[in-house]
Every structure is written in structure tokens, then in C-alpha cells.
Amino acid sequence: MGEIFVVVEHREEEIREITFQMLWKANELAQALSHSLTAVLLCDNGEAFVPEIGDRADRVILVEDESLKNFSAERYKEILKGLIEEYNPFLTLMGHTPWGMEFAPALSIKTGLPLATDCVDILIEDGNPKVIRQIYNGKLFSKVSFKASEGYLITQRPGAFPTDKVGDRQGELIKKEIPADIPEPRKQFVEFVDTAAGEMDISQAEFLVSVGRGVGEEENIKVVQDLVDTLGGVISCSRPVVDKNWLPKFHQVGTSGKTVKPKVYLALGISGAFQHVAGISGAGTVIAVNKDKKAPIFRVADYGVVDDLFKVVEALKKKLSA
Numbered sequence: 001m002g003e004i005f006v007v008v009e010h011r012e013e014e015i016r017e018i019t020f021q022m023l024w025k026a027n028e029l030a031q032a033l034s035h036s037l038t039a040v041l042l043c044d045n046g047e048a049f050v051p052e053i054g055d056r057a058d059r060v061i062l063v064e065d066e067s068l069k070n071f072s073a074e075r076y077k078e079i080l081k082g083l084i085e086e087y088n089p090f091l092t093l094m095g096h097t098p099w100g101m102e103f104a105p106a107l108s109i110k111t112g113l114p115l116a117t118d119c120v121d122i123l124i125e126d127g128n129p130k131v132i133r134q135i136y137n138g139k140l141f142s143k144v145s146f147k148a149s150e151g152y153l154i155t156q157r158p159g160a161f162p163t164d165k166v167g168d169r170q171g172e173l174i175k176k177e178i179p180a181d182i183p184e185p186r187k188q189f190v191e192f193v194d195t196a197a198g199e200m201d202i203s204q205a206e207f208l209v210s211v212g213r214g215v216g217e218e219e220n221i222k223v224v225q226d227l228v229d230t231l232g233g234v235i236s237c238s239r240p241v242v243d244k245n246w247l248p249k250f251h252q253v254g255t256s257g258k259t260v261k262p263k264v265y266l267a268l269g270i271s272g273a274f275q276h277v278a279g280i281s282g283a284g285t286v287i288a289v290n291k292d293k294k295a296p297i298f299r300v301a302d303y304g305v306v307d308d309l310f311k312v313v314e315a316l317k318k319k320l321s322a
């Protein structure tokens, strides 16, 4: 029986959501291939993490060492190379996150295994893996096959799959020592600095009105803010709005901003790039207003209005004041 590896991500004593998303997909693949599912956990305190992932995998390989408290791409690359050589997993899933982006290419070079990055789906066709990736800024999907190999490395895009627990697995714990000859990393972890939460934490808001570059200019933020105040919501935004200094960073939604889970998310003038949409996968009802009917945001929206956002904002204000 073959094996699927999932490399666990954790930060500040918490398992990251991408880990659960990878375990969700790996469960489906393991069932389709009749393979076993192994979570690979490198950390300083396994007891804190194993219970959370143990029932989502058949095995948890735990490498526990003080030096693994914080992420080190160099250490991960060395340790994972050893584990891949020992267990020969058919697939190794890693997050397409700052972690995965840093060590996956080096791991591919070290192991000689092919790597596909930023995958939004993984399929099995005739026993071989194929991956789905987005091209042309999310406008098209491409199906990619690998050169034949004994094992394959894949980085999975955050938000591509649910975080729910599926399957009924009893993770057997296998403890491994950190290799004695692992080279001292050239980079050292200094400190973890989170983005400021600001006066309102958008990740806790129940109703978000989010503005994108389509708002046009800084003065127009005020027009939207008036509506937000009337509706009793919180304003959030896409990255260009922060880059232009129209709103502070703590309002930003997306992979390099906050992950949000409001009951209602109203997106005004946001195209729906994957880095943005990844941040709203936990949102309840998504309503999008965009003057381009082909904007990708409509793929994730429950309701869509193809129109000028200012017309919609004015109509809403009028309705609310009537």
C-alpha cells in the first residue's frame, strides 16, 4: 500500500488552516488510491498538536526538537528529504504558503521528485496524479501532468478545500529523532510580528463591506464608509487599496491580509483574484458588485450585481433612508 504525506503547518502554537485543508484533500486521494495517510509534524511540542490531527491521519510522524519551535526552510528540507527517502510517499502535500514556497522547490531539487506548485485541485487519472492550476491571473484553469516518477511533490493553494474533518482514522504516532548531521541553518528566526488588529478586528466582524481598486480614488472610500455606518457593518478592502494608502493594512482581506468569516460579505469593485478570495472562503453569503460581468469574483458570489458600484451604493442609501 502506498502512502500520502501531508506536511503540517503550525505557527504560534496553533495548527494552520491549510493543514486541515490538505488533510481533507489527502483523505479523498487516499481513499481513491487505497493509500494510507501520514501527517508529518516537525515541532518542539508534539503533545500540543497531535490530538488535533491524529484522527485525520493513519499515522503521525513526529520529529520533536527545540530547534523546530519556529519554521526553518533549511531544517524542513533536510528532515523531509530523509523521511521521503525512508517512506517513499506517492504524494507529498505542502501548503502554497510562505512556508511551502520557501522549502518545496529546494526539496524537489534535493529528492529529484517533480513538483507542481499552487494547485487548486489534485486528480488521479489512470493511477497518475494530475493537478489543476490557474493561469492568466485566474481567468483559465490548466490541467497539468507530471513526468513519470516514484513520488510527486505538490503545494496546495490555501482556501482550495474545506477544513472539515472527514474519514475515520486513528493516527498511530511514530516518533523520529532529528538527524544528528543536519547542517546549522544560515537563517535564524528572530521574532513573529503579526499585522496590527486595528480598532476593529475584521476577522471577527459579522458583516463586511469590502472595497477594491474599483472604488477609484481615496475620496470615494468616504462614500462607502457612509453606507457601512448606516448598515452597521465594518469596512474591509483588497490589497491595492492598502498599497495606495487609502485604508490601513488591518482592513486587508486575503492571503497577505486577514482571513475573514462574516455572515455577509459585500464586495464592491473587487475583481476576485485568488489571493483575495482565499481570505473569504469561510464567509456566509457573498454579494459582489462589479461592472465587469466576467470578473472572477462572480464565481464565488452567491448574488451578483453587474453595475457601477456607486449606483448600487446610492440606491442602497436611498432605500435605507426611505
Ligand SMILES: Cc1cc2nc3c(=O)[nH]c(=O)nc-3n(C[C@H](O)[C@H](O)[C@H](O)COP(=O)(O)OP(=O)(O)OC[C@H]3O[C@@H](n4cnc5c(N)ncnc54)[C@H](O)[C@@H]3O)c2cc1C
Pocket (backbone or CB within 6 Å): 211, 212, 213, 214, 215, 237, 238, 239, 240, 241, 252, 253, 254, 255, 256, 257, 258, 268, 269, 270, 271, 272, 273, 274, 275, 276, 289, 290, 291, 292, 295, 307, 308, 309, 310
Ligand atoms: C504574494 C501576493 C499576495 C497578495 N495578497 C493579497 C491579499 O491578501 N489580498 C488581496 O486583495 N490581494 C492580494 N494580492 C493582490 C491580488 O493578486 C490582486 O492584485 C488584488 O486582489 C486585486 O485587487 P482588486 O480586485 O481591488 O483590484 P483589480 O483586480 O484591479 O479589480 C478592480 C475591479 O473593480 C471593477 N470596477 C472598476 N470600477 C468599478 C466601478 N465603478 N463599479 C464596479 N466595479 C468596478 C473592475 O471591473 C475590476 O474587476 C496579492 C498578490 C500577491 C502577488
